[in-house]
Amino acid sequence: MIQPAAFHRPRLLIVGCGDVGMRLLPLVAARFRVFALTSQRERCRALRAAGAVPVVADLDDPASLRRLHGLADWVLHLAPPQPEGVLDRRTRHLVAALGRVARLAYVSTSGVYGDCGGALVRESRPVAPRNARARRRVDAERVLRAWALANGTRLSILRVPGIYAGDRLPLKRLEQGTPALRPEDDVYTNHIHADDLARIVLLSLLRGLPGRVVHAVDDTRMKMGDYFDAVADAFALARPPRLPRTELEAVVTPTLLSFMSESRRLDNTRLKRELRARLRFPDVATALAGVQSRPQEEKPA
Template sequence: MNNKVKKIGKPRLLMLGCGDVGMRMLPLVRERFRVIVVTSKPERCEELRAAGAIPIVADLDQPASLGRLARLAHTIVHLAPPQSAGEKDRRTRNLAAILPDRATLVYISTTGVYGDCGGASFDETRATRPTNARAQRRVDAESVLRAWARRSGSRLAILRVPGIYAKDRLPLERLQKGTPALSAEDDVYTNHIHADDLAMIAVAAIDRARPLRVYHAVDNSEMKMGEYFDAVARTFNLPSPPRLPRSELQQQVSPMMLSFMSESRRLRNERLHNELGVRLRYQTVEALLKTLS
């Protein structure tokens, strides 16, 4: 009976979107919170229940399905990506319309909001300059949530996230296909974070993020994209990708991949350590690769 009372008394956490990172978050929060996960896929309900969550079927693309989420929880983690077209994030706009007052919300954004920075190293004070619609949708989402937070007296933390890696999230298929990479002269700096560390960062932000604060959820790696591919190739005894100048490479890769290869930046993460108190499990990509070699 005591256990039943304790369970009922847990505060609620609402999670929107529960892919790989969300599933890694669940073990970190389910003992402390009654976790309610919004999914648009009814077939995922059994999996989510088995992971300790309470699934609710709703669709951020369908505002009429969201009414029951209003005031359901005052701690919210927004992991759902924008829709795939347009410059506005309609999903986040639909969500903001039903969010409660005086809540705590952690939003998972992207480092792509900065656009190409010519390899510069910078902190969270740098202005956004999105160069494609995908990043523009993220900037729109951040803006919408900031306006909601100011209006409602809520605490918002924005985590800008780079390329996510893990043991099962490495570019092995790309390497096996022999997809080329940029020549050293044209190569770009990339940023990285391990999926487990990102889950931990999101939980830390629930507790310790300052209001209306942006955090770079990045590890300490400082690698160019080709160096990353080479390091993974060495670990798995695969051929390193051939290197081509940008003028030739753009004829062989998808427009989305080319857009990633057109942006170079090095994000600093002092706020992550000093304000959120995060101690990364994987300080660099190489730290994970060493465990796999």
């Protein structure tokens, strides 16, 4: 039951309340009256139990979003674009329904930079997406910037790399023996623990500068194959075989190959200076050292 005092709290709408959103709910329940958008009625009970008021609507159905108008003053947009095309229709539907809000934080992806050849990347680097998935994210950022400017909304954008947690590790991939690139062909990857990301999302909403992009990334400087090796060692699994890129292209899926074709190291200076974030898991090694048992089935990022 919602207590009377909750009606006097600022209203927060979470759009895309999946794994990270559920980790976020305990952090915001005491500060806000929280509404959580879901397209699945069967999730309403879990959302209520976590302290949110469920709102059943679908970002792919603009008519269902009418109830969002004026619902909340603060918004967290964690929902991914639809899986096809180069425009993010879901974000367009959302902003058309929201009207004016005071603050909005959006969780984007580091994939907007494309391949950077292993260079250190700061938030000022121009975007250069190489696939439709990343182009949709660039489109979403541009739509939100224009909408925020027109409506006087304080917008913060987080660019997020690979999300991991105890139940979000590539164990199935390791058990199947999926190969990785040999060291001389390998790419740098970037990481953030899901619990840290939940806290960063809240900090972005509270402390983010207007229109500012921040990398939500830890201190890890690791190539993809080394990451797989570290997870394998932590769970006493065989390390993946290493192949030259020319051979690996013939045996992995196009989606996995796309992740193995972009190399960059994200700078997190803004995260620490502007959002004043303190990471519980500053690097992958710290998190793996604390894993006590075998996690559940790997979840998608």
